[in-house]
Amino acid sequence: GQSLEQPSEVTAVEGAIVQINCTYQTSGFYGLSWYQQHDGGAPTFLSYNALDGLEETGRFSSFLSRSDSYGYLLLQELQMKDSASYFCAVTRAAGNKLTFGGGTRVLVKP
């Protein structure tokens, strides 16, 4: 079957750095995406990795190792507004169909 594992919850203080790991086992792999979702809202796209390495977008970076079936999302200079759930998702085939991980709830404290 398909599975994506990520921690359920992380708590950190403002200004800190948080790394959310995601390991996956899927039949077929095109790329790993990360989405942010605030309570009551829809997911918003953060990043996408199709190749090994680090992708940096402002305070957020994402990493992928295809050989290890592993990726992570790095949140730097945490702000209160970063409190949300973060989902990793695998694109298993062409056509943008996503399989999501269980989500990591990030709580940022003052």
Next chain:
Amino acid sequence: GAVVSQHPSWVICKSGTSVKIECRSLDFQATTMFWYRQFPKQSLMLMATSNEGSKATYEQGVEKDKFLINHASLTLSTLTVTSAHPEDSSFYICSAGGGSGNTIYFGEGSWLTVV
């Protein structure tokens, strides 16, 4: 601004009635759209793939006769929850890919409450 629009955002209906949710791609044509369901504090679960001009493809365990999907144009897919029951109360979200790169856009989501 939003590139995928979903309507309605909130809907309350009585048990046994049907509810239709629309998903529109605003700036691009989408031959394929996806419908997800998300229960509180859980992840998004893919329900079905909506294919323009042909039948939807449903994920295992999703009742195709209960969740009717129609993708009649390149910019509109609809999900109809038929004979709704309280256990169908959930957050329903559509997505579509478009433009350049691999960005997938999600609609704003629709909260369905069945009473």
